[in-house]
Amino acid sequence: MTRIVTRSAPLRATAMLEQQGVPPLLARLYAARGINDAAALDTSLAMLLPPHRLSGAIEAAALLADAIAAKRRLLIVADYDCDGATACAVGLRALRAFGAEVSYLVPNRFEHGYGLTPEIVRLAAAAAARPDILITVDNGIASCEGVAEATRLGMTTLITDHHLPADELPAAAVIVNPNQRGCDFPSKALAGVGVMFYVMLALRAELRRRGAFAQAPEPKLDSLLDLVALGTVADVVPLDRNNRILVAQGLARMRAGRAHAGLAALMTSAGREMARASTFDLGFTLGPRLNAAGRLTDMSVGIECLITDDPGRALNLAQQLDALNRERRVIETDMREEAALQLETIDADDRASLCLFEPNWHQGVIGILASRLKDKLHRPSFAFALGANGELKGSGRSIAGLHLRDALDLVAKRHPGLLLRFGGHAAAAGVSIPAQDFQRFADAFEEVALALIAPADLTRSVTTDGALENAHMSLAWARELEAQIWGQGFPQPVFADRFEVLSQRLLKDKHLKLQLSKNGARFEAIQFNFAESVPGQIHAAYRLGVNSYRGVDSVQLLLEHCEAA
Numbered sequence: 001m002t003r004i005v006t007r008s009a010p011l012r013a014t015a016m017l018e019q020q021g022v023p024p025l026l027a028r029l030y031a032a033r034g035i036n037d038a039a040a041l042d043t044s045l046a047m048l049l050p051p052h053r054l055s056g057a058i059e060a061a062a063l064l065a066d067a068i069a070a071k072r073r074l075l076i077v078a079d080y081d082c083d084g085a086t087a088c089a090v091g092l093r094a095l096r097a098f099g100a101e102v103s104y105l106v107p108n109r110f111e112h113g114y115g116l117t118p119e120i121v122r123l124a125a126a127a128a129a130r131p132d133i134l135i136t137v138d139n140g141i142a143s144c145e146g147v148a149e150a151t152r153l154g155m156t157t158l159i160t161d162h163h164l165p166a167d168e169l170p171a172a173a174v175i176v177n178p179n180q181r182g183c184d185f186p187s188k189a190l191a192g193v194g195v196m197f198y199v200m201l202a203l204r205a206e207l208r209r210r211g212a213f214a215q216a217p218e219p220k221l222d223s224l225l226d227l228v229a230l231g232t233v234a235d236v237v238p239l240d241r242n243n244r245i246l247v248a249q250g251l252a253r254m255r256a257g258r259a260h261a262g263l264a265a266l267m268t269s270a271g272r273e274m275a276r277a278s279t280f281d282l283g284f285t286l287g288p289r290l291n292a293a294g295r296l297t298d299m300s301v302g303i304e305c306l307i308t309d310d311p312g313r314a315l316n317l318a319q320q321l322d323a324l325n326r327e328r329r330v331i332e333t334d335m336r337e338e339a340a341l342q343l344e345t346i347d348a349d350d351r352a353s354l355c356l357f358e359p360n361w362h363q364g365v366i367g368i369l370a371s372r373l374k375d376k377l378h379r380p381s382f383a384f385a386l387g388a389n390g391e392l393k394g395s396g397r398s399i400a401g402l403h404l405r406d407a408l409d410l411v412a413k414r415h416p417g418l419l420l421r422f423g424g425h426a427a428a429a430g431v432s433i434p435a436q437d438f439q440r441f442a443d444a445f446e447e448v449a450l451a452l453i454a455p456a457d458l459t460r461s462v463t464t465d466g467a468l469e470n471a472h473m474s475l476a477w478a479r480e481l482e483a484q485i486w487g488q489g490f491p492q493p494v495f496a497d498r499f500e501v502l503s504q505r506l507l508k509d510k511h512l513k514l515q516l517s518k519n520g521a522r523f524e525a526i527q528f529n530f531a532e533s534v535p536g537q538i539h540a541a542y543r544l545g546v547n548s549y550r551g552v553d554s555v556q557l558l559l560e561h562c563e564a565a
Helices: 011-019 024-032 056-069 082-097 118-125 144-152 191-210 221-234 240-255 260-270 279-296 300-307 311-343 366-377 404-414 435-452 474-481
Strands: 001-005 073-077 100-107 131-136 155-158 174-176 354-358 381-386 389-399 421-424 427-432 460-464 495-507 511-518 521-528 539-549 554-562
Touching: 001 554, 011 024, 056 131, 056 155, 056 174, 056 191, 056 354, 073 082, 082 100, 082 131, 082 191, 082 221, 082 279, 100 118, 100 366, 118 144, 131 191, 144 155, 144 221, 155 191, 155 260, 174 191, 191 221, 191 240, 221 240, 221 260, 221 279, 240 279, 260 279, 260 300, 260 311, 279 311, 300 311, 311 354, 311 366, 354 366, 354 435, 366 381, 366 389, 381 435, 389 404, 404 421, 404 427, 404 435, 427 435, 460 495, 474 539, 474 554, 495 521, 511 554, 521 539
Parallel strands: 001 460, 073 100, 073 131, 131 155, 155 174, 354 381, 521 554
Antiparallel strands: 381 389, 389 427, 421 427, 495 511, 495 539, 511 521, 539 554
């Protein structure tokens, strides 16, 4: 059962925005998302929060400035997802522009696991150009053992991360994380790439103070904002005002043809138009291609794509990433079919959570499978694969009613020794457990889910912005909405109306193509991955989309849900 509900748009805020010159439709949408002053829509760089407010950023800048002056060797230890890859690329490009000697190391998820582990530290120490300073990006806040090993081996550690910290913090020289205790940075939603960008802003200010640019041009860090935007959207962090500024500025660079060669190549390989780049492209076109490298092989190919300035090499690397993404889709399809067989024996309606495991599932794809399960059944879901050393690796995705990392923390407290490692966010988390303890974990997680999730939160709902006038159901408005900055916490508009179904047919046996009528006007519509017929009168939740066919653009309604009217 799915409910269509309407998001409230405060009349006072809507009217105020209209008085300030915001078009009525946008005023209504923005008011429903908590905007009550047009000034909050200003996405100029001047409105970014200042770096000095981010705890640790000034200390990190001093540490790095000293290292550059002393010609010490730096090594960035990256994460193997899109956020980690873009954060690594931002750090490499900025530090090299500042004159630093810097390289990178990205763990292989199958060989090394996640984060700054002691093994990764020893691997770094054994390099021919042994680093003096290790810099983590998008990881490290839980790497107590890794930092201790680095200290033992005589290496300094700088942690830059955004994940939620545990009670114990690593004994690093400096930690930069907006979510650490005592940090009053107003935006707690920075992605890992956002944290690294802020550290680079602080470093430039420190180098400027030291006179480093007296004889040379000052590097322009705004050139990195396309990378910042990509990592921010792909990591599905909330798009608060500060993140919307970062994303808006990055998209503006892309639309103006000033994207880095790797991003341009990824867009080309995906058949997308750079001049119309959108948050959809960042999250569903570029992000998955980069993530495919970390999921199936090694993220180095993704990082190399982001740091090269050679268009030919960038295109070659982008084509490799595209091939990996196609391979990932095939693997995912097989896993979803196996999951469907398991689900035939489970009554999801009688459960508050789902945990599935198959010995042959791919460790790099279980996160996507968990997300599909969560979307399909509206239950917090974990998918597990075999890891090394007698462990199972689990990846989870959650619904709005359950903070996933907090739930895992409660499982760990109630069942000591069950969780070998865990970490993550409210919506996504990872966990390692002993191989023999899958059912024990499933039972413990179900127990916690039942205790924490309100029954109403287990009913799926589609939140909409209400009805849309026919005049706004146009190609011009579809393009206008596409150009805005939408994402996690600032959702893309979804509307709800009643339609007469004039015709319906299946495309490729899995997508429902419809022609609809409302108040005498006809509209083309499609519901992807929906192969059932619908009645003659429907109540539908939909987004405005642009359909490009043989060089001609037209408006198309993208149905999220429909039911008998």
